[in-house]
Amino acid sequence: MDLAALTVFRAVVRENGVTRAAAKLNRVQSNVTTRIKQLEAQLGTPLFVRDGRRLVLTPAGETLLPYAERLLALADEARQALCDDRPHGRxxxxxxxxxxxxxxxxxxxxxxxxxxxxxxxxxxxxxxxxxxxxxxxxxxxxxxxxxxxxxxxxxxxxxxxxxxxxxxxxxxxxxxxxxxxxxxxxxxxxxxxxxxxxxxxxxxxxxxxxxxxxxxxxxxxxxxxxxxxxxxxxxxxxxxxxxxxxxxxxxxxxxxxxxxxxxxDTLLVWRRGQCSAALRALGGMLVEAPDAPDASGALIADKSDAGGPSRRQAPAPTPN
Missing domain, CATH: 3.40.190.290 (D-Maltodextrin-Binding Protein; domain 2)
Structure with a gap:
C-alpha cells in the first residue's frame, strides 16, 4: 500500500468520482481506475460500489479512509520537517x-x-x-x-x-x-x-x-x-x-x-554532510559577540582549516 495509491483513493472520495479525481490529480481516468483496482487487489477487498453513476464507499472503504488521511498527513508532516530550515529538534x-x-x-x-x-x-x-x-x-x-x-x-x-x-x-x-x-x-x-x-x-x-x-x-x-x-x-x-x-x-x-x-583555534566540528538547521544556527551564534543583540539571521560556515572560516549572513540557511 503506497502513498500514491492512497492519494488517488482519497481524491476519488473527495471529488465524488473518478472523472473529477483524474482532473484534480492531472491524470487520465484509466490511470485512476487502474490504481483503485490495484489497491483493492492488494487489500483483498472492494473499496467502492457503483450506485447508478456514482461510486459509494464500501464498509472496507469507510474503514480505510481515516487511515489514509492520517498516513498522508503524516507523510506531509515528515516532508515539511525535512525541508524546514527553522532550527528545531534535538x-x-x-x-x-x-x-x-x-x-x-x-x-x-x-x-x-x-x-x-x-x-x-x-x-x-x-x-x-x-x-x-x-x-x-x-x-x-x-x-x-x-x-x-x-x-x-x-x-x-x-x-x-x-x-x-x-x-x-x-x-x-x-x-x-x-x-x-x-x-x-x-x-x-x-x-x-x-x-x-x-x-x-x-x-x-x-x-x-x-x-x-x-x-x-x-x-x-x-x-x-x-x-x-x-x-x-x-x-x-x-x-x-x-x-x-x-x-x-x-x-x-x-x-x-x-x-x-x-x-x-577552537573548532566547531561535525560529520561531513550532516549539518542541520539547528547546528547552522549554533555556528552563527558562536561567532557572535557574547553580548550581541538577538537577531533572526544565522551564519553559514564552510570548512575553516584552509584559511579561516567562510561565513555570510543568511535569512534562510541551507545545508553546507
Whole structure:
C-alpha cells in the first residue's frame, strides 16, 4: 500500500468520482481506475460500489479512509520537517570544559531564547574523547581544540573556527617569571588526561625545549587544577579565558604568557554532510559577540582549516 495509491483513493472520495479525481490529480481516468483496482487487489477487498453513476464507499472503504488521511498527513508532516530550515529538534553538542565555562554561558542563553524549539544537550570531555563520540554518532557536533599536528579531521568532518584561545602557564604566585622553558621551577605538570589537545600542545612545547615534566598529575576540572597549582603541586596550562571567569581573588596563582605557542583555534566540528538547521544556527551564534543583540539571521560556515572560516549572513540557511 503506497502513498500514491492512497492519494488517488482519497481524491476519488473527495471529488465524488473518478472523472473529477483524474482532473484534480492531472491524470487520465484509466490511470485512476487502474490504481483503485490495484489497491483493492492488494487489500483483498472492494473499496467502492457503483450506485447508478456514482461510486459509494464500501464498509472496507469507510474503514480505510481515516487511515489514509492520517498516513498522508503524516507523510506531509515528515516532508515539511525535512525541508524546514527553522532550527528545531534535538542537538547533542560536546565541548571542552574550558569552552563550556568561559565561552558558552551567554551564547547558549541567547541561543535558547532565539531558538526555543531546539532541545540542546551538552556534554563535556577532552578533544580526543569528543572526536571519538562524534565518530560513533553519539553526539551531533563538538567544540574541540585544533591539534598541534594535522590529523584525519579533514577526511571525516567539516569544521569552522569559532574562537581563538591564548594558552598561559599557571604557577604559584611566588614563582619566578617564565621567559624560557628552563625558568619552570616545578617538575610536575597538572593536566587533563591524554586526549586533551592543550596537554598535547604543552608537551610538544616541553619536548621542543629539550625538557620533560618528571610527572603528570591528571585531574578532571580546571578548578581542581588551579587549586593544586595554588598549593604548589605543579604548573598547569589553560586558556586565559578560563582564568578570567574564575572568582577574583579566589586563587593564588600567577599567569605566564607562552607566546611561542601562539593562538590555539577552537573548532566547531561535525560529520561531513550532516549539518542541520539547528547546528547552522549554533555556528552563527558562536561567532557572535557574547553580548550581541538577538537577531533572526544565522551564519553559514564552510570548512575553516584552509584559511579561516567562510561565513555570510543568511535569512534562510541551507545545508553546507
Amino acid at each position: 542537538l547533542a553538542l560536546g565541548t571542552m570544559e574550558s569552552t563550556a565555562a568561559s565561552r558558552l554561558p551567554a551564547r547558549l542563553a541567547r541561543y535558547h531564547r532565539r531558538w526555543p524549539e531546539v532541545a540542546l544537550e551538552l556534554t563535556t570531555g577532552t578533544t580526543g574523547c569528543l572526536i571519538e563520540r562524534l565518530r560513533k554518532f553519539e553526539i551531533d557536533a563538538a567544540l574541540v581544540a585544533r591539534p598541534p599536528e594535522a590529523d584525519s579531521l579533514e577526511e571525516a568532518f567539516e569544521t569552522m573556527t569559532v574562537f581563538r584561545e591564548e594558552l598561559v602557564m599557571l604557577t604559584p604566585r611566588d614563582h619566578r617569571p617564565i621567559r624560557v622553558a628552563s625558568d619552570i621551577a616545578l617538575d610536575t605538570l597538572v593536566a587533563f588526561e591524554r586526549g586533551c589537545t592543550y596537554r598535547a600542545h604543552i608537551e610538544q612545547w616541553y619536548t621542543a625545549h629539550g625538557i620533560r615534566p618528571a610527572r603528570v598529575l591528571e585531574l578532571g576540572s580546571y578548578h581542581a587544577m588551579v587549586a593544586c597549582v595554588a598549593a604548589g603541586a605543579g604548573v598547569a596550562v589553560a586558556p586565559r579565558s578560563v582564568f578570567e571567569v574564575l572568582p577574583r581573588g579566589a586563587t593564588d596563582v600567577a599567569l605566564h604568557p607562552l607566546k611561542e605557542l601562539g593562538l590555539i
